[in-house]
Amino acid sequence: MIHDISSLDFNKVYTYADYLTWQVRERLELIRGHIFKMSPAPMRYHQELSGALFGEFRNYLKRKPCKVFSAPFDVRLPKPKHEQRDDQIYTVVQPDIVVVCDRTKLDRKGCLGAPDLIVEILSPSTAAKDVKDKFELYETSGVREYWIVHPEEAILEVFRLHDGKKYLLERIYTRDDVVKVGIFEDFSIDLRDVFEESVAEEFDSANEQRL
Numbered sequence: 738m739i740h741d742i743s744s745l746d747f748n749k750v751y752t753y754a755d756y757l758t759w760q761v762r763e764r765l766e767l768i769r770g771h772i773f774k775m776s777p778a779p780m781r782y783h784q785e786l787s788g789a790l791f792g793e794f795r796n797y798l799k800r801k802p803c804k805v806f807s808a809p810f811d812v813r814l815p816k817p818k819h820e821q822r823d824d825q826i827y828t829v830v831q832p833d834i835v836v837v838c839d840r841t842k843l844d845r846k847g848c849l850g851a852p853d854l855i856v857e858i859l860s861p862s863t864a865a866k867d868v869k870d871k872f873e874l875y876e877t878s879g880v881r882e883y884w885i886v887h888p889e890e891a892i893l894e895v896f897r898l899h900d901g902k903k904y905l906l907e908r909i910y911t912r913d914d915v916v917k918v919g920i921f922e923d924f925s926i927d928l929r930d931v932f933e934e935s936v937a938e939e940f941d942s943a944n945e946q947r948l
Contacts, residue, residue, distance in 0.1 A: 747772050753813055754823035764809065768870055770827035776860040782888050786858050787833050789931045790886075794836060797924050803838040803853070810835055811847035812855075814878045821849060828874065833858045833886075836920070851879040853920050858886040872896075876904045882919050891932040895919070 739745060742761045750770035759765065764775035787807060794805040812835060814828040815821050834856035837843060842850040855875055857867040867885060875883050876898065883904060885894040891912040896904040897919050910916045912932040918924040 745772060750827065752824050753826035753829050756829055757823065764831065766830045768828055768830065768866075768874060773866055773870070774862075775831065776862045780860070783833075783858050783860060785933065786886060786888055786931060787856075789933070790856055790926070791834055793926045793930070794834065797921070798836075802840065803836055804840065804843065806835045806837070806848075808833050812852060813847065813849045814851065814874065815849070816878070830871065830874070832856065832871075834884075838920070851875075851881075853880070854882040854884070854918070855880050856884040856886065858888060872904065893928065 739759045740761060742763050742765075745751075745759070745761075751767055751772065752770065753767065756765070756767055763777075766773045766775055791805060791807045798805055808831045810831060812830050812832060813826050814830070815826045816828070820826065832852075832855045834854075835848060835852045836854040837848050837852045839850070839853075842848050842852075857863075857871060859867055872883065872885075876896075879898065879901060881898050883896045885896070886892075887894070893910040893914075893916060895907040895910065895916060897907045899905045907919065908916075910928055912928055915925050915927050918926065
């Protein structure tokens with residue numbers, strides 16, 4: 738059991754079995770065996786956006802077979818797909834929001850296999866990982882829809898998997914738009930209910946403090 742992050746070798750390749758032995762204070766993810774630090778306690782705007790989006794999905798999915806989860810929630814992405822033992826899995830991530838429609842992928846540890854939809858809300862410390870590393874990871878793993886939320890600009894990028902192989906940008910949505918959730922026939926989200934004024938106010942305040 739490891740209790741201090743200084744005991745971990747960031748140049749080493751680890752498995753999910755190793756990950757389960759870590760009892761460190763910091764939040765960590767594994768991508769292809771390599772350790773990635775997650776952002777510390779998210780800022781208020783991050784929590785508000787996550788809560789608003791989670792609430793929209795939760796309300797829609799009541800009494801429906803799909804399930805929605807919010808971080809911290811482990812998503813294990815084995816490669817190749819038949820390797821499912823803990824010591825054969827080299828990727829485990831904790832997206833901000835996850836929608837899973839195949840309940841056979843759910844177990845007591847989280848989700849094993851690609852969710853149907855993932856939402857990542859960018860933070861300064863994780864933006865590069867979410868836009869590049871996780872984009873490629875979710876694309877190759879078969880996540881049908883990937884949302885990237887840019888809080889400071891109040892925009893949402895929606896990518897959908899084309900022919901089960903490659904993400905195509907469906908559209909960039911702004912604060913006043915209504916986004917159609919592609920994995921469902923009859924579900925749309927009014928982004929005015931997500932990007933509230935309080936989010937913009939927090940960024941304005943933070944920018945003033947930096948001046």
